[in-house]
Amino acid sequence: MPATLTYPGVYIQELPSGTRTITGVATSVTAFVGRAWRGPVDTPTAISSPADFDRQFGGLWRASTLGYAVQQFFTNGGSQAVIVRVASRTAHDGFNIAAAATIDLGGGTVLNAASAGTWGRDLIASVDYHTKDENDPTPDPNLFNLTIFDDAATKADALARGGSGMREAFLNVSMDSASPRFVTTVLSQQSQLVRIATLGAARPANVATIVAAVASGDDGTDLQDADVVGVDGDPATGIYTLRKTDIFNLLCIPPLTAGATGTDVALATWTDASTLCNDRRAFLVVDAPVGWTVTAAIDTNPADSGIGAFSALDRNHGAIYFPRLLASDPLQENKLESFAPCGAVAGVMSRTDGARGVWKAPAGIDANLTGVLGLSIAGNPGTLSDSDVGKLNPLGINSLRGLPTIGNVVWGARTLEGADILASQWKYIPVRRLALYIEESLFRGTQWVVFEPNDEPLWAQIRLNVGAFMQTLFQQGAFQGSSPKDAFFVKCSSETTTQTDIDNGVVNIVVGFAPLKPAEFVVIQIQQITPQS
Numbered sequence: 001m002p003a004t005l006t007y008p009g010v011y012i013q014e015l016p017s018g019t020r021t022i023t024g025v026a027t028s029v030t031a032f033v034g035r036a037w038r039g040p041v042d043t044p045t046a047i048s049s050p051a052d053f054d055r056q057f058g059g060l061w062r063a064s065t066l067g068y069a070v071q072q073f074f075t076n077g078g079s080q081a082v083i084v085r086v087a088s089r090t091a092h093d094g095f096n097i098a099a100a101a102t103i104d105l106g107g108g109t110v111l112n113a114a115s116a117g118t119w120g121r122d123l124i125a126s127v128d129y130h131t132k133d134e135n136d137p138t139p140d141p142n143l144f145n146l147t148i149f150d151d152a153a154t155k156a157d158a159l160a161r162g163g164s165g166m167r168e169a170f171l172n173v174s175m176d177s178a179s180p181r182f183v184t185t186v187l188s189q190q191s192q193l194v195r196i197a198t199l200g201a202a203r204p205a206n207v208a209t210i211v212a213a214v215a216s217g218d219d220g221t222d223l224q225d226a227d228v229v230g231v232d233g234d235p236a237t238g239i240y241t242l243r244k245t246d247i248f249n250l251l252c253i254p255p256l257t258a259g260a261t262g263t264d265v266a267l268a269t270w271t272d273a274s275t276l277c278n279d280r281r282a283f284l285v286v287d288a289p290v291g292w293t294v295t296a297a298i299d300t301n302p303a304d305s306g307i308g309a310f311s312a313l314d315r316n317h318g319a320i321y322f323p324r325l326l327a328s329d330p331l332q333e334n335k336l337e338s339f340a341p342c343g344a345v346a347g348v349m350s351r352t353d354g355a356r357g358v359w360k361a362p363a364g365i366d367a368n369l370t371g372v373l374g375l376s377i378a379g380n381p382g383t384l385s386d387s388d389v390g391k392l393n394p395l396g397i398n399s400l401r402g403l404p405t406i407g408n409v410v411w412g413a414r415t416l417e418g419a420d421i422l423a424s425q426w427k428y429i430p431v432r433r434l435a436l437y438i439e440e441s442l443f444r445g446t447q448w449v450v451f452e453p454n455d456e457p458l459w460a461q462i463r464l465n466v467g468a469f470m471q472t473l474f475q476q477g478a479f480q481g482s483s484p485k486d487a488f489f490v491k492c493s494s495e496t497t498t499q500t501d502i503d504n505g506v507v508n509i510v511v512g513f514a515p516l517k518p519a520e521f522v523v524i525q526i527q528q529i530t531p532q533s
Contacts, residue, residue: 039055085115100116102216146183258339391416462492479514
């Protein structure tokens with residue numbers, strides 16, 4: 001607002017610049033959905049290192065493929081992940097659903113392990129009355145100290161499953177619900193190990209060691225597809241809990257069970273996951289079925305189990321990789337095992353994004369698969385030949401190859417809509433992911449426009465701000481063209497927003513860009529010449 005001019009002199013007013021910086025979003029936050037040894041169920045949890053996964057989800061576990069995929073993700077350059085632990089929700093083949101272990105502290109107070117699984121059987125609790133007022137003439141009868149140990153680190157079998165050896169101490173907790181140190185509240189907010197299941201009338205007995213009930217807690221049975229997909233409701237479960245996350249860019253769903261004869265994720269689950277990725281502007285990394293051979297893979301009949309079956313997916317939001325990986329298993333004395341490639345491939349994507357940008361294809365001799373000792377085709381060691389890749393690539397199947405000297409690499413950059421016959425604008429992964437990056441960045445960076453006066457001054461600000469963001473990408477090498485006008489355009493004017501749009505509260509912004517496409521085929525022409533005399 002202008003200053004009130006009351007005296008002769010100089011007045012200074014600060015005017016808004018009209019520039020609002022649009023910041024690019026993250027490009028490689030990877031969501032993993034699967035079974036884990038421990039940790040919260042149906043709760044997206046952000047981690048940034050293998051140590052985070054070990055601490056919160058128990059590390060590698062032979063009964064699960066999730067831990068291996070996460071480990072391969074970080075080994076290959078991944079930096080940010082979101083973990084959704086799912087467990088069996090209904091009884092299968094006579095097994096129970098996953099349940100939490102219990103610790104009876106006495107006096108009517110019973111603790112539950114903080115999450116389902118047999119890991120809770122390794123918990124040990126102790127109670128003492130050495131509280132802050134123990135020397136007072138009339139100490140508070142509700143106060144006590146509670147210490148919880150995860151003793152798995154001292155047991156060889158449990159350690160192999162990921163025991164953490166954690167210790168938690170909660171001093172001066174109270175049985176009084178009116179106290180700020182009410183034990184139920186303190187444990188729910190601060191403990192990673194236990195929760196109050198039943199609260200007794202008086203504080204538990206002063207006991208040095210109380211061991212969890214060895215028959216309590218259940219890991220449930222092997223995952224079913226219904227456990228992974230879950231329910232898209234309130235509360236959401238399975239993959240749909242990812243709607244609670246601020247952002248994820250890549251989605252990996254490792255196989256339901258491990259090994260060369262493991263259970264694949266069903267086609268219907270991939271379909272639901274690709275639809276979720278479309279809704280959230282994310283990209284799905286699909287693992288090829290464990291039994292695929294080259295012949296089986298190139299079957300385009302939708303009724304069969306080859307690439308044709310994946311036509312039901314939202315194909316431009318996903319890519320498939322074949323074959324599987326051979327890597328050492330630390331829980332089996334480093335024996336070679338077959339693993340789905342999704343975690344390693346997502347790590348390569350993350351590494352490429354950081355080094356070159358989301359517009360660079362995550363493939364080529366720089367896209368080496370760290371920690372991978374070989375490849376597995378239909379459960380047997382093997383690699384793909386040039387002829388094999390020539391059959392797979394035109395159908396949109398990305399190959400993993402072992403190359404002499406270079407090693408094992410990602411050797412394909414097509415989406416599931418990348419078959420030559422489809423002639424899709426989203427044929428290539430970097431083009432699709434760059435578009436998703438721009439969409440999400442502009443979606444978040446133009447929120448200030450809502451409720452602004454819809455006229456030329458607003459349109460000019462939009463052109464300025466969006467244009468500055470696109471100019472930055474051009475300078476980073478994200479687009480084709482030798483000049484900005486060849487590389488992108490931003491339109492927001494009476495040409496895009498008519499009076500009818502204005503009357504309806506609509507402002508239309510049109511952004512176009514010329515994407516870089518990977519050089520799949522390098523042709524070198526050689527000609528002999530005759531020297532002139």
